[in-house]
Amino acid sequence: MKKLFINILVLIVGFSNVSIAQQADYIFTNANIITAASKGARASAMAIKGGKILFVGDIKNSLQYKNEQTKVIDLKGKTIIPGFNDAHIHPNPETNFNELDHVIKLDTVTSISSLIKILTNKAKITPKGMLIRARGYNESKLGLEPTCTILDSASIKHPIILTHASGHKSVVNSYILNINHITKETPDPKGGTFERFSDGSPNGICKEAASSNLTKNNAIVPFPEKSFDELLANYRKYFNTLLSLGITSIGDAGADIKRLKFYQTLEAENFPIRFNIMMIDRLLPEMEGGDIHHETDSWKTLSDFNDASIAQSETDFLRVKSIKVFHGNSLSGKTCWLYEPYQMVNPSTGNYDYYGIPYKRSQEQLDSLFLAIHKKGLQIAVHSNGDREIDMVLKAFEKVYASGNPLNMHHRIEHCSVINDRIILKIKQLGVIPVLHNYINELGDLLDPYGEERLNNMFATKSFIEAGVIPALHSDAPVSSYDPRIRWESTVIRSTSQGKVLGPKQTVDAEDALIMYTKGGANATGELAKKGTLEKGKFADFVIIAENPLTIQPNQIHNIHIQQTWVNGLMVFKSDE
Numbered sequence: 001m002k003k004l005f006i007n008i009l010v011l012i013v014g015f016s017n018v019s020i021a022q023q024a025d026y027i028f029t030n031a032n033i034i035t036a037a038s039k040g041a042r043a044s045a046m047a048i049k050g051g052k053i054l055f056v057g058d059i060k061n062s063l064q065y066k067n068e069q070t071k072v073i074d075l076k077g078k079t080i081i082p083g084f085n086d087a088h089i090h091p092n093p094e095t096n097f098n099e100l101d102h103v104i105k106l107d108t109v110t111s112i113s114s115l116i117k118i119l120t121n122k123a124k125i126t127p128k129g130m131l132i133r134a135r136g137y138n139e140s141k142l143g144l145e146p147t148c149t150i151l152d153s154a155s156i157k158h159p160i161i162l163t164h165a166s167g168h169k170s171v172v173n174s175y176i177l178n179i180n181h182i183t184k185e186t187p188d189p190k191g192g193t194f195e196r197f198s199d200g201s202p203n204g205i206c207k208e209a210a211s212s213n214l215t216k217n218n219a220i221v222p223f224p225e226k227s228f229d230e231l232l233a234n235y236r237k238y239f240n241t242l243l244s245l246g247i248t249s250i251g252d253a254g255a256d257i258k259r260l261k262f263y264q265t266l267e268a269e270n271f272p273i274r275f276n277i278m279m280i281d282r283l284l285p286e287m288e289g290g291d292i293h294h295e296t297d298s299w300k301t302l303s304d305f306n307d308a309s310i311a312q313s314e315t316d317f318l319r320v321k322s323i324k325v326f327h328g329n330s331l332s333g334k335t336c337w338l339y340e341p342y343q344m345v346n347p348s349t350g351n352y353d354y355y356g357i358p359y360k361r362s363q364e365q366l367d368s369l370f371l372a373i374h375k376k377g378l379q380i381a382v383h384s385n386g387d388r389e390i391d392m393v394l395k396a397f398e399k400v401y402a403s404g405n406p407l408n409m410h411h412r413i414e415h416c417s418v419i420n421d422r423i424i425l426k427i428k429q430l431g432v433i434p435v436l437h438n439y440i441n442e443l444g445d446l447l448d449p450y451g452e453e454r455l456n457n458m459f460a461t462k463s464f465i466e467a468g469v470i471p472a473l474h475s476d477a478p479v480s481s482y483d484p485r486i487r488w489e490s491t492v493i494r495s496t497s498q499g500k501v502l503g504p505k506q507t508v509d510a511e512d513a514l515i516m517y518t519k520g521g522a523n524a525t526g527e528l529a530k531k532g533t534l535e536k537g538k539f540a541d542f543v544i545i546a547e548n549p550l551t552i553q554p555n556q557i558h559n560i561h562i563q564q565t566w567v568n569g570l571m572v573f574k575s576d577e
Contacts, residue, residue, distance in 0.1 A: 032078065036534065049065075088476055105478075118134075193357060248543075
């Protein structure tokens with residue numbers, strides 16, 4: 001009898017504890033929930049408590065988690081999706097045109113005359129000798145590639161630098177050429193090119209390594225320095241914009257120690273975005289006047305990790321366990337290194353013999369760097385676009401994994417653009433994660449020189465899925481828009497702004513694209529156990545949208561109405577609509 005009494009008491013206490021633990025803060029009912037756990041996984045109700053998902057399933061069973069404090073929200077058929085994860089972005093807070101350090105956006109500029117007008121107006125309010133910066137020019141929109149002569153017509157009393165839409169080449173005016181002593185006699189640097197007029201003089205177009213450090217010159221008047229608090233306020237504003245678009249996690253693809261302090265401060269004040277930081281030794285060109293980030297001292301970054309200048313972190317909101325490495329050039333800038341020539345005339349020879357710009361690091365140097373990072377227990381996130389570059393990366397990864405992998409590290413290839421079946425097989429065998437571009441709607445008109453066959457093996461979402469590999473998707477903003485609806489749509493329809501479909505063999509449906517933009521992003525940082533899908537026990541990071549994104553016309557995905565964004569079980573954005 002005593003034993004029976006004890007058993008009954010245990011059951012009562014246990015039931016009581018379970019009941020308390022399962023009282024939901026919120027229950028969402030009558031919802032179209034796309035969980036992204038697997039294709040076709042759906043639910044109609046979700047309960048959350050303490051920042052995590054308590055239940056996902058049908059309405060009837062969800063109500064067992066309700067008590068008098070629970071808020072039940074009837075969504076009346078609206079859709080819930082996981083929060084977007086932009087796995088590779090370059091946060092770049094905006095400033096006003098009249099601020100001296102403003103970087104002019106050129107993505108909507110469609111003529112040389114408009115370009116000159118904007119630069120001339122900026123010169124009028126800028127002290128002589130101070131840098132004028134712009135980014136995102138697209139020669140296909142402008143009608144031609146700008147040169148130093150064109151920029152000189154805006155000002156010869158200011159240094160002017162325009163960064164290409166790809167971020168991997170720049171055009172400068174004569175002021176910058178002169179203070180850097182770049183002349184007919186200046187040789188091309190290893191890993192870069194100074195383009196030239198017919199007489200051999202530089203025309204201002206500087207590709208890859210040739211763009212490095214052009215604005216690090218004492219002859220340039222420095223910008224007024226902004227305080228930490230001023231810069232932090234700009235970052236808050238920028239990240240709140242991302243939240244309004246349903247982005248709940250990001251990967252900063254190249255932060256230095258200075259920028260890491262912003263993230264550490266944001267985490268300390270409980271800012272509601274989950275940050276994955278890929279450390280690099282210096283800031284990116286958008287933040288540093290246009291200098292190309294072609295070659296960075298990754299050994300110095302690794303040394304900073306070793307001497308604790310960079311503190312490793314793996315909290316729920318701040319992950320600092322990755323190093324960004326460059327081993328490759330640009331896709332839209334047409335500088336990545338290929339096995340077969342581009343379908344374009346080589347400006348140096350006049351023939352169809354242009355293969356891109358070879359990367360200046362040798363295989364042995366790459367192997368050594370990767371092995372050192374891997375042994376430190378850090379994730380490698382390597383920028384690589386061309387098939388010839390990617391093969392070198394995979395050879396290095398083979399040696400890395402042959403050395404042992406006690407921490408089960410899954411390294412990444414950022415962009416991983418021009419591939420083939422052999423590369424896909426090797427990526428799957430090694431467990432490497434491809435982080436893919438999807439910007440055809442914005443920059444697709446720059447990709448024609450790759451030809452039909454390579455376009456059908458570019459941004460290979462379909463091929464990777466069929467091979468059983470989950471890629472992550474990213475915007476690479478400001479290379480393309482960080483609005484995930486635009487990126488989502490572009491992944492599905494792969495159509496240029498003129499309506500031409502590039503690489504139709506790689507089109508996927510809206511659900512596949514969503515899974516890559518949510519589950520794929522979490523997988524890329526080894527955090528799939530706690531986020532990326534709407535499943536019991538995972539973070540309550542989700543987005544409520546008005547439409548069913550899987551039934552609307554694919555070319556209308558960019559118009560989806562984002563009504564609420566929730567992070568850690570709290571609503572952090574609500575639309576006024």
